Amino acid sequence: MRRQGILPEEPFSSLRPLFHPQSIAIVGASQDPKKWGFHLLLNAVKGGYTGRIYPVNPREKEILGFKAYPTVAQIPEPVDQVILVVPPSDTLRVLQECGRNGAKIGVVITAGFGETNQDGKKLEEEMVREARSLGMRLVGPNCQGIVSTGSVRLYAHMPPQFPESGPLGVVSQSGNLATSIIELANPMYLGFSRIISSGNEADLQTADFLEYLAEDPQTKVILSYLEGIRDGERFIRTVKKVSSKKPLVMLKAGQTEAGVKAAFSHTGALTGSDNLFDGLGQQTGIIRSQTIEEMIDIAAALLSQPLPRGRRVGLLTLGGGWGVLAADYCAQAGLILPDLSKEMVKTLDKILPPWWNRINPIDMVAGYRKGDLIQSLELFLRSKQFDGVLMLGLGWRVVRGGFLRASAPTPQHEMEAAGRDWIEEEQKIFSDVLDLGRRYEKPILLASDMVHLVPGFAESMRSRQVAAYPSLHRAVRAYLGLVERYEVLQRKLKK
Amino acid sequence: MRRQGILPEEPFSSLRPLFHPQSIAIVGASQDPKKWGFHLLLNAVKGGYTGRIYPVNPREKEILGFKAYPTVAQIPEPVDQVILVVPPSDTLRVLQECGRNGAKIGVVITAGFGETNQDGKKLEEEMVREARSLGMRLVGPNCQGIVSTGSVRLYAHMPPQFPESGPLGVVSQSGNLATSIIELANPMYLGFSRIISSGNEADLQTADFLEYLAEDPQTKVILSYLEGIRDGERFIRTVKKVSSKKPLVMLKAGQTEAGVKAAFSHTGALTGSDNLFDGLGQQTGIIRSQTIEEMIDIAAALLSQPLPRGRRVGLLTLGGGWGVLAADYCAQAGLILPDLSKEMVKTLDKILPPWWNRINPIDMVAGYRKGDLIQSLELFLRSKQFDGVLMLGLGWRVVRGGFLRASAPTPQHEMEAAGRDWIEEEQKIFSDVLDLGRRYEKPILLASDMVHLVPGFAESMRSRQVAAYPSLHRAVRAYLGLVERYEVLQRKLKK
Numbered sequence: 001m002r003r004q005g006i007l008p009e010e011p012f013s014s015l016r017p018l019f020h021p022q023s024i025a026i027v028g029a030s031q032d033p034k035k036w037g038f039h040l041l042l043n044a045v046k047g048g049y050t051g052r053i054y055p056v057n058p059r060e061k062e063i064l065g066f067k068a069y070p071t072v073a074q075i076p077e078p079v080d081q082v083i084l085v086v087p088p089s090d091t092l093r094v095l096q097e098c099g100r101n102g103a104k105i106g107v108v109i110t111a112g113f114g115e116t117n118q119d120g121k122k123l124e125e126e127m128v129r130e131a132r133s134l135g136m137r138l139v140g141p142n143c144q145g146i147v148s149t150g151s152v153r154l155y156a157h158m159p160p161q162f163p164e165s166g167p168l169g170v171v172s173q174s175g176n177l178a179t180s181i182i183e184l185a186n187p188m189y190l191g192f193s194r195i196i197s198s199g200n201e202a203d204l205q206t207a208d209f210l211e212y213l214a215e216d217p218q219t220k221v222i223l224s225y226l227e228g229i230r231d232g233e234r235f236i237r238t239v240k241k242v243s244s245k246k247p248l249v250m251l252k253a254g255q256t257e258a259g260v261k262a263a264f265s266h267t268g269a270l271t272g273s274d275n276l277f278d279g280l281g282q283q284t285g286i287i288r289s290q291t292i293e294e295m296i297d298i299a300a301a302l303l304s305q306p307l308p309r310g311r312r313v314g315l316l317t318l319g320g321g322w323g324v325l326a327a328d329y330c331a332q333a334g335l336i337l338p339d340l341s342k343e344m345v346k347t348l349d350k351i352l353p354p355w356w357n358r359i360n361p362i363d364m365v366a367g368y369r370k371g372d373l374i375q376s377l378e379l380f381l382r383s384k385q386f387d388g389v390l391m392l393g394l395g396w397r398v399v400r401g402g403f404l405r406a407s408a409p410t411p412q413h414e415m416e417a418a419g420r421d422w423i424e425e426e427q428k429i430f431s432d433v434l435d436l437g438r439r440y441e442k443p444i445l446l447a448s449d450m451v452h453l454v455p456g457f458a459e460s461m462r463s464r465q466v467a468a469y470p471s472l473h474r475a476v477r478a479y480l481g482l483v484e485r486y487e488v489l490q491r492k493l494k495k
Numbered sequence: 496m497r498r499q500g501i502l503p504e505e506p507f508s509s510l511r512p513l514f515h516p517q518s519i520a521i522v523g524a525s526q527d528p529k530k531w532g533f534h535l536l537l538n539a540v541k542g543g544y545t546g547r548i549y550p551v552n553p554r555e556k557e558i559l560g561f562k563a564y565p566t567v568a569q570i571p572e573p574v575d576q577v578i579l580v581v582p583p584s585d586t587l588r589v590l591q592e593c594g595r596n597g598a599k600i601g602v603v604i605t606a607g608f609g610e611t612n613q614d615g616k617k618l619e620e621e622m623v624r625e626a627r628s629l630g631m632r633l634v635g636p637n638c639q640g641i642v643s644t645g646s647v648r649l650y651a652h653m654p655p656q657f658p659e660s661g662p663l664g665v666v667s668q669s670g671n672l673a674t675s676i677i678e679l680a681n682p683m684y685l686g687f688s689r690i691i692s693s694g695n696e697a698d699l700q701t702a703d704f705l706e707y708l709a710e711d712p713q714t715k716v717i718l719s720y721l722e723g724i725r726d727g728e729r730f731i732r733t734v735k736k737v738s739s740k741k742p743l744v745m746l747k748a749g750q751t752e753a754g755v756k757a758a759f760s761h762t763g764a765l766t767g768s769d770n771l772f773d774g775l776g777q778q779t780g781i782i783r784s785q786t787i788e789e790m791i792d793i794a795a796a797l798l799s800q801p802l803p804r805g806r807r808v809g810l811l812t813l814g815g816g817w818g819v820l821a822a823d824y825c826a827q828a829g830l831i832l833p834d835l836s837k838e839m840v841k842t843l844d845k846i847l848p849p850w851w852n853r854i855n856p857i858d859m860v861a862g863y864r865k866g867d868l869i870q871s872l873e874l875f876l877r878s879k880q881f882d883g884v885l886m887l888g889l890g891w892r893v894v895r896g897g898f899l900r901a902s903a904p905t906p907q908h909e910m911e912a913a914g915r916d917w918i919e920e921e922q923k924i925f926s927d928v929l930d931l932g933r934r935y936e937k938p939i940l941l942a943s944d945m946v947h948l949v950p951g952f953a954e955s956m957r958s959r960q961v962a963a964y965p966s967l968h969r970a971v972r973a974y975l976g977l978v979e980r981y982e983v984l985q986r987k988l989k990k
Contacts, residue, residue, distance in 0.1 A: 111850065179944070266852070291968050320760075321671040324722055325754070363760065
């Protein structure tokens, strides 16, 4: 198999036409709502792209209200970005037209190249040679397109997904997984900066996009789904550099023989480089995850919480079983649950009811009283023995309070008042927790089935003041992500 | 530490008053909406309990419209079940009154017994002795109460949760985890038969409840959260018997030192028996899970799918990346992805477009055409090389179709028709998948972000015709649960 020559690292500016295009052309744009060429145009339009759109189709005068051009060459200005949704056999011709137009970058959606057979591979290589001879760079082929939010509002990808603008940058060698990542970010109220489906990476590679995202001011955390690496050395050099600037959370597929085979047939990716990964994970500063859910969960923690300065966690639980299970998960994840100091026990003896459990996790039992919880939390935060806190079960008083109110026979009934009190108390606790986290600069992660019902929850999540998870194991994994990021930065400092 | 004498295994009938009571008394029932004695009564009433309710409180004439009695002894009939929400120091006196009433079984909600200190432990033992001398059995103490659905409609537990009647039986040594299980069952459309929060298990133990659930006709799958085992031998004997009748999915907490300590302070449970567990898992027929999410997911598969007769899975994916990642998860779980036979490849060459990937996972790529998918699925089901199928990504056409329809400028526009077509096609595929599963008696598990949007999805889930998961790893874990159940039954047959 022949390999593309390795290009020198690209400056930030060369990918600007991809993420900040003044104009885009969609070649293969179609009137037929069953064709991808229709969907790409529709999504770009509906997404509210703020630049100029040029559909290219020799058989149409107008598509979705936009004047259609027979070829790229006939577009009246050089376009920044050309999206190709044409059969593989047409791509070389289209690229030549792009050359005549002066287009800067191409996104090849079309599949049927290097991932299929030797002929496809050859065509892919010719396409890249052609593009380079014209001074163009290429994304894809066999990709889903890209998203760039902020003031650009470019949703030039296949699925009808229009995620909010936000701090997450995504590079994915699978379009489907980019799609799933976007879906999973929704319930966590996370938005995106740039989303790149990189496909076969015939020209531009994951490393190029990671470098861009490392410089991109809107991007605060980078997620990367990877099946294969073309140039291992360049890749390692890049991720080291990127992760020294921003957290880089990566899911490497092809960890098993079955996965490797599937990956090869998917993007023609050379996987089997998992050994390289396992050995270098720590040195490169990557935070590795096993599922895309984990990626999103870790991102939500990184984006809202200060980093813990070690692995020592205080557990505060509003129910015994949650504490037991979370203690297991923490220990299994390599987190440390220090015992409470004698002074902490002495202080808590004054605050908590006589039957309190006197260990870490501190179990507030079902009957936590006004102030108990916040005082206990503050003890953890003040103590030098603890680097952060996991808090379990918040929100159930809102459920109970709501049920009381709904069950009250009259609005004047004391059930109404009691219900309202509980909801207000829980809301107060929630806001006190957020305040304490800020004050002590230690991470507090929440895990609860019901925390999302606390009034103000959505706003706090959206403004990244809190990281809350619907289950214990997800919160523990996210917490570990914070620890891993801290340890990455410590290693860099020590060097 | 003294142990309670081991009782002979109980006949099914002795727990009947717990799950099919004609009448219940709530001692410590209160007018005060901030007290648990109020909530237990409110939940029993709002849950629509079909028997007679007797609140007991010497200071009240009437609570929530029910005549209140000063003591249990003054209730005009022997009550089947007495729920105790009184301080620990009052429990012995209340039990003596129960004796005078002729009550059959007691549920001690109150905490502050064996889980706290030696005095509590002593009181707990006295309480059990007293109950036994009166011919009563006890649930708890330090528990959340019980739920029994069907015609009984008894929701006598602390949280305002009223899960639908259904096939899941739950025994949990943690009330909070029972609560979380109920919440997680909701999005999977699973209902419950009996839910027991067993607390400290001073008298009745997990083993007793498991035995009941094994006989209970409404219960089809049993979930058990366990922190500790009092009588290891009895426990092993019981779970062997139970799992030969019904699938038993168990989450054992206290797997780490941190978890063991937390469990001891929670329910006074003697954990540290994890070695016993690890060694005996397979022999006892338990399906072990690590999270309650897994428990629910496995239950959903067991309740809707035939068992696979081996570990060989066919993967059918509507997007490449999903297939790669699922292949990894399958291999990591010990499932086998056989290659496609030459005949299968030959047949698929006629059905699929020329660029199809020719391996397992079969990638239908984004452009699957009418019939392709179902024919490919049927090949897997017909083949003796495959024991079942995982199908990834169904439902996205509904999203696209819906977006087309919503974007159509007029109802007459072809976008409207195209959108409707896609939704109908996806609905047809979904129903064909269900039909094929039934016809070939092989399991088909679905994993997709969007399958829940297919018209008819909720009904199919509720009637247990399908098992669908919002993520790949959850579907793979559930599939492994089916395999594990098959292997349990095979081992039993071989004996």
